[in-house]
Amino acid sequence: MxxxxxxxxxxxxxxxxxxxxxxxxxxxxxxxxxxxxxxxxxxxxxxxxxxxxxxxxxxxxxxxxxxxxxxxxxxxxxxxxxxxxxxxxxxxxxxxEETFHARYLAKEKIYHYHLDIGHTRDPFKRLYSAHYRYDLDLGIMRQAAKDIEGEHDFSVFCATGSSVEDKTRNVYEVIIEEVSETELRFIFRGNGFLYKMVRMLVGTLLKIGNGQLPVDAIKIALENQDKKMTGPTAHPEGLFLMNVSYD
Amino acid sequence: MxxxxxxxxxxxxxxxxxxxxxxxxxxxxxxxxxxxxxxxxxxxxxxxxxxxxxxxxxxxxxxxxxxxxxxxxxxxxxxxxxxxxxxxxxxxxxxxEETFHARYLAKEKIYHYHLDIGHTRDPFKRLYSAHYRYDLDLGIMRQAAKDIEGEHDFSVFCATGSSVEDKTRNVYEVIIEEVSETELRFIFRGNGFLYKMVRMLVGTLLKIGNGQLPVDAIKIALENQDKKMTGPTAHPEGLFLMNVSYD
Structure with missing residues (x-):
């Protein structure tokens, strides 16, 4: 067939x-x-x-x-x-070919996360970005984002309810872009992502950027599988699956 | 008060x-x-x-x-x-001041109309632009748009149901911009616009651009109040009231 x-x-x-x-x-x-x-x-x-x-x-x-x-x-x-x-x-x-498989053969995925940081929430972005109204230190967030990159056991950034056994993933790159004065875009590129992993990473980066977690929170969370060093799961409406690559 | x-x-x-x-x-x-x-x-x-x-x-x-x-x-x-x-x-x-009135004192209004001209309709634009999948000659549309500018009796571009008596309006400027390969933006600037006037003008410009009406259709429609020289009312989701100016 x-x-x-x-x-x-x-x-x-x-x-x-x-x-x-x-x-x-x-x-x-x-x-x-x-x-x-x-x-x-x-x-x-x-x-x-x-x-x-x-x-x-x-x-x-x-x-x-x-x-x-x-x-x-x-x-x-x-x-x-x-x-x-x-x-x-x-x-x-x-x-x-009959051997093609969308899940098993996926080599790389790219996710974007859109954050509306405007003073007033933009009605036209409300379905396509999360709103964050507090202070953020971008320099600190970019420093913390570096700790996500590389091969790690991301169990601490995986929501319960996942049936996946091997929770090791390789994140190639995390970029935080200022799209405009009122919008940030987080770009995640890796060989795969666990259940709610991107949104938990964004939630943690926001808590770090707002000074509620130390800059090395992600490093500690990954090393010790320490839930206290993670933030809440960011809202779903900011997340976009942008691309899936195959050989 | x-x-x-x-x-x-x-x-x-x-x-x-x-x-x-x-x-x-x-x-x-x-x-x-x-x-x-x-x-x-x-x-x-x-x-x-x-x-x-x-x-x-x-x-x-x-x-x-x-x-x-x-x-x-x-x-x-x-x-x-x-x-x-x-x-x-x-x-x-x-x-x-107590004498301010949002309607009576408005001196100028700007409307934008967004048109998605991509081959496939973009799900993220569906609520904020109209989709048009046929050929359009932008040069001809821009030429026709010039006939809108100036002071005219726009009765032929006013939908029934309006209670306004004087249907003369001054349109200062009509611009058709290529925002990207898949998006057009129509900009209308004038001292006021009648009921559904902008959407009827866009519908007429599209019919002209697609070759279903002559390039001077708007000129003829205004001179002779000739409904046959007008197009259908363009869909509402592409229209944005952008700005209202006062002295």
Whole structure:
């Protein structure tokens, strides 16, 4: 059966996350419903590079699925793009080898986290960034961000509820950019991220930047798996899965 | 009684426009509800520079209202900003003379209209721009836009349902900007605009740019009040009231 890879973008505001669950709308449900209709009523299961949580967005999520018919890629993309809801977009669709797997073969992921640091909250950013109204020392945050980089056991930055056994991940780069006077962008690039890891790292960086945790809090948290050296989980609406790379 | 002027910004997505009406949430209702609560349960009426329609946004709407108590401006702004819903923001509040009037004294208004011209619709722009997927000749549109500028009777670009008698307006400037490869921004600056006038002008410019109306359609429409030379009313979600000026 032909296997297809698709790159999708979605506004997570109105969804209870990616993965199918009872009594809640999810991205997976919306896409599988469309695929089922295109496939004459027979169900198709999709597999993402990883789940995203309720309210989290994606500009470059990757999924794969097996579909019993050969379809011309651009026509297939157009049908999926126009027949899924307006807040889900199919950027590309291509036929791939049967061995392709969106999750197992992912080599690198990039996440962005948007923070609105304006004095008054911008109504047009409220769904796409978290608001933070307190003082932040960017120099200290950038120094602390260096401690995230490299290969570490990130168990202390993994929310309960994860079934993953090996919690070692390699974070290649953490960048904190000043997009404008009222907006910060955190960029995380690594071989993978644990359940809520990016949001827990952002929450910790904010607590460090505001002086409520020492600059070496992340270093200590990782070395001693010390929860007291971590901050709260930052709000979901600031988080975007930007890109997933494969060999 | 002290009179206050406020500059507000709002995401119109979840409102049935500015003006209070039965059985629908409006911007006016949300703000007046907050003012009533701050005023110990006694109602306060607000007056905008002009109404905005269902789904239309504002980044610089101006309102005025009379409030029986003297309030320190920044504290009053903060109270209104935090107690109104998240999609309404108070950018500034100041006490003004009793003769100030947000509508009668407005000298100039600026509207922006955002158009998403990407091949695939961007989920993150869907609430804040209209999507147009057909060819557009920008050169021809810019030439046609010149015919809007100046003092004209704009009756043919006014939707039915308006109670305004004098339909002469002076449009100082119409600019069409390429914000990026996938986004256009139309800027309208004038002494005032009729009911749905900006959206009807955008709809007409799009029809001209797509070759469905001649380049001089607006000129003919204005000279002969000829409805056949106008396009449809463009969707509300692309429209932003950006600024209102006073002497």
């Amino acid at each position: 032909p296997r297809y890879k698709a790159v999708i973008s979605y506004d997570g505001t109105n969804y209870a996350g990616f993965q199918v669950q009872n009594n809640a709308h999810t991205i997976q449900e919306a896409i599988e419903k469309t695929l089922k209709r295109l496939n004459g009523g027979k169900p198709i299961t999709i597999h993402p590079s990883g789940r995203t949580d309720s309210g989290v967005h994606a500009k470059g999520q990757v999924i794969h699925f097996d579909y019993p018919h050969k379809r011309e890629a651009e026509k297939f993309r157009f049908a999926l793009d126009t027949q899924t809801p307006d807040d889900i977009c199919f950027l590309s669709v291509e036929e791939v | 002290p009179r206050y002027k406020a500059v507000i910004s709002y995401d119109g997505t979840n409102y049935a426009g500015f003006q209070v009406q039965n059985n629908a949430h409006t911007i006016q209702e949300a703000i007046e509800k907050t003012l009533k609560r701050l005023n110990g349960g006694k109602p306060i009426t607000i007056h905008p520079s002009g109404r905005t329609d269902s789904g239309v946004h504002a980044k610089g709407q101006v309102i005025h209202f009379d409030y029986p108590h003297k309030r320190e401006a920044e504290k009053f702004r903060f109270a209104l900003d935090t107690q109104t819903p998240d999609d309404i923001c108070f950018l500034s509040v100041e006490e003004v």
